[in-house]
Every structure is written in C-alpha cells, then in structure tokens.
Amino acid sequence: MENQVLIFGHKNPDTDTICSSLVKEILDKKMGYENRKAVRLGNVNKETQYILNYLGIEAQDLIEKVEEGQEVILVDHNEFGQSVEGIEKAKILSVTDHHRIANFETAEPLYYNAKPYGCTSTILFEEFKQNGLKIDKKEAILMASAIISDTLLLKSPTTTDHDKKALEELAKIAEIDVNEYGLEMLKAGTDLDDFTGEQLVNLDAKSLEKNGVKFVIAQVNTVSIPDLLKRQEELESAIHNEIAKKGLDFLVFAITDILNSNSEILVLRK
C-alpha cells in the first residue's frame, strides 16, 4: 500500500509495545486516518502471546528497517537506539510515550504526547476519552493487558492514579477480572517450564571476580516461587555443574517474585 504510515514500539518488544501499537492503529483509524499499519521490531514474548491467543489474533508483521522518508509513528519509546534501523531518515509524524526523552530528534514539528505514567496504553486510553471515541472490548483487553504488564498489576513504583483509573474502566469493558486474568498473563510470561536447569541458571547471569574470588549472580523472574522450587534438586545440580565448569568459588541464584519483589536465594559453593 502506498503512503502507509507504520506504527511501532521498541526493539525486543514487550506487551505495552505490541498492544499500544495495535491500539494506536485502531485509534488513528477511528480518527479518520486510514493509512495506518502497526508493525513490530522483534519476536513476541510469551506474555504477549498469551494475550494474542486470548483474543484469537495474530501478531502484526515484523519489519527490520525503514526506507528514507518513510512516515512512521512511534509508541512506547523515542530513543533512536531502541527504534528501527533507518529511523534517523524516516519522517516521524507522532510519538506517544511514557519514557524520558533522549537521543531523539526530528527535522519537522510533530505530535508528541508524553506523560509520566506507568504505561503507554494509559495515555492512549486518555486520548480515546478526550476525543470522545468508543472503546471496544478488543481495544480494552489490549490496553488493560499493557497496563497490567507494565505496572505488574498496579504494584510497580511507576504506577500512577491515571493507570489505576484506566485499568478499572478498561476491565469493565474487557469483562475481565483483573487479578485473575492478570496473574494468568504474567504467569504465561514467566513460564519457565520449557527451560532446562542449565538454561535457567544462565538466563540472566553476571560473572564477577573480586579479590581473587570468582562468582556468578544469576536471576529468574516468576509469579510463583514455590512452583519453581519444585525443581530445586534439578536447579542445585545445574548450579553445581556451573561451579565446576567455570571454576567458580560460589554461585548466587535469585528467584524473584515479580509481583511483590520477594526473592528466594540459593547460594552454593564449590
């Protein structure tokens, strides 16, 4: 399609990036801009896939770069380093974002709507309201999911009253129980069943050396520490293997509950 305006969030897309770009396409079309097309810059993660499955829809098309002069709309990011290849020479029509502004510039005036909220979808929700546009069930599920994800069920320190109010209203339209749906969604995102013990120990691991002591600090996120601790024996065996393989003095393995920031720590020595 000629003159198509591409809408996308950041690289390594999370739920807010995927959902907000889909919602921005719908919002703009409701405002009369037909030539909008949401795309994505990377693979959909497990949490987001849960939402797409729930809605019975496919993820938007993947793109890797844009040509010079391509008209684009950014959501959930502004820094060029987090954006598509070729962004420097694209024509940015608008930005909707909740991050600080840095490493961003345009040649022309544009629409830029940033608010220091917990989630981009909360800003989009307010745009629907300001423009007197109806929010359908699908849009409500997309925006509610983004808010649940970015604010960890309204528990993260970045959560604002705007996010709370938006989620409350969206949940009604979406006909979801926020806690029930949200927990399933976050659980899907932190589903560790597909990983072997060795993979879990290496998912997010930093190798450190201090005063001749060699050690590793590793972490995994979950919504249920007890669930993962059912695999404690397997994990400890994997940790012992890592210690032997890398000649470590010890390894710290933190299992963090993302909902309340509690962690269970396993420390094993050589």
Added chain:
Amino acid sequence: MENQVLIFGHKNPDTDTICSSLVKEILDKKMGYENRKAVRLGNVNKETQYILNYLGIEAQDLIEKVEEGQEVILVDHNEFGQSVEGIEKAKILSVTDHHRIANFETAEPLYYNAKPYGCTSTILFEEFKQNGLKIDKKEAILMASAIISDTLLLKSPTTTDHDKKALEELAKIAEIDVNEYGLEMLKAGTDLDDFTGEQLVNLDAKSLEKNGVKFVIAQVNTVSIPDLLKRQEELESAIHNEIAKKGLDFLVFAITDILNSNSEILVLRK
C-alpha cells in the same frame, strides 16, 4: 517561594513565548498547581509590549539562569541552546511546543505536548477545552495575540485549521476585532519611527562580495510600506552614506510587508 516551578519560553522572547508562558501559569493554577511562576529570558519586544499595555499588566520577571535541580516548564521551545543557562541540570516537568524536537533530553519521564500547529497558544487553548476549563477575557487576549503574531494574522504558511478555529473562538471571548486589533499589534511591533535612517539601513544588513563586487543587502519589516516610504529621501541619503563609508558598489534595501510578503526594493549605486 520554596519549590516554585518556573515557566518560560525561549531566549529573545517573541509574543508567543511571553503570552504562552503567562497563559501556562494561569492554566496550571486552574488545574490546581499553585506553585507556578511565569518568567522570561530576555527583553520584551515592541509588539509584545503593545499587548501588555492593552491589558494594563507588567511583563513577568526576567531570569538569566537556573540552579541545578530547579523545576521548570518550557513553552514554545525545547532546544537547550534556545533555553535558559543551566537548563541541562534543571528538572523539566513539562514542555508545550510547536517546534521540531532537537538538542533536548531529560533524565526522567515528563509531560510533553507538541503539535505541529502555527502557535504554542493554540495548543494551550486546546488544553483549556480538553480539561473543561473556562477561558477568561485576559487569557483570551493573550492567546489570540500569540496566534496573530506567530501566524501573521493567519497568513503565514505554518497556519493550521486549529489556529484558525482557536483564534475565532478566542476573539469572541476577548471582544476584539481580529483584523483591527491584529494590525495595530503588528504595526506596534514593526514600529520604525524611533530609528534613524542610518539605523534602518543597518537593522538587518548582510555584507557580501562576489567577483570583486562589494555590496550590502538590507531589510526591514513593516505592515505599511507606504508609511515607511514617506521617509524615502531620508533613507536614500542614509544609503548613499553607507555606500560611501563602506566603499560599496551598490546597496539593496528591501522593505517587506510581513502581512503579504510583498517587498519594495530600493537599489542605489555608488
């Protein structure tokens, strides 16, 4: 006052910068933010002074720099090079602007409301509407004046339908005839009576040399070319003096009508 948030536009303030910062203070106070204070970064020009006189108010305080951590709100600009000394270490709470974004960054998320309109005050006008706030006569005069100034009475190519609609509504509240008031305001801004012929020829003059030919191109802006041409003799005498003094081959003096971009050109040779 402790914890005062300073609101200002760009250096070399024009009417939009002065009026929009005054209006932003009023808007924020109506939204419940009491600790706002509009300031300015430079002298008020003749056009803006006309508006302040019309309203019987003083210009806001002048500041030259801000301390580290000072909370600030920018209107009508974003580039640090056009902003206050110390802006890099200030805490920017919000920006309302109609320019491209460049040489701007923040450490924290913020409110950023940019729209590609002809004037910052048009964006503020829409914020009043979106928040269901009443616009009083004084605010209407400030915003209408800014729109008239930045769009040259809706004639500049940057004028949008948003500016037209805003000015129409503001003029009613302001109880002004847009053309009559606007022309007087623009006339005040281009008032050249205080300048001598020599000063007029040097107000905006570029010295050039090409293929051994030395010449100057000078320009003045006005809303009435005939008015200025009443001083044609005096101008020509001043131009002859410039030619003799600088050893020029010729001097081009353009008198531009800012309302329709017509120019009357005087060219005198040595």
